Amino acid sequence: MRILTGVSPTFEFVPLSVVSFGSTVIAEGCDAASSISWIHAWTVSHGIITQVREYSNTSLTVTRIGNVFAGRTAEIKPSHCLSVWESQFSGRAGKSVPGLVLAI
DSSP states (O other), X not given: OHHHHTXXXXXXXXXXXXXXXTTEEEEEEEOTTSOOEEEEEXXXXXXXXXXXXXXXXXXXXXXXXXXXXXXXXXXXXXXXXXXXXXXXXXXXXXXXXXXXXXXX
């Protein structure tokens, strides 16, 4: 919040990776000093960003909970959810951070 209000110095986003799968795009990075990690997740529909999620100092795992066949979703058992992406920066920074699962 201090960055958004201008009280703190300018924050510089340093992207480390950008991946996409289906309609989801994920970018992960850190600040210039590598003290803050961030993850941005966008959902894109017909070329328009329809959802934005932002996480800072958090480890994120993206998991697919269903398969899509010809526009229809076929549910799979939760015990067989596939991890399609895991954040990397928080582990490299040597920090202990909370972990979240983003289900798509």
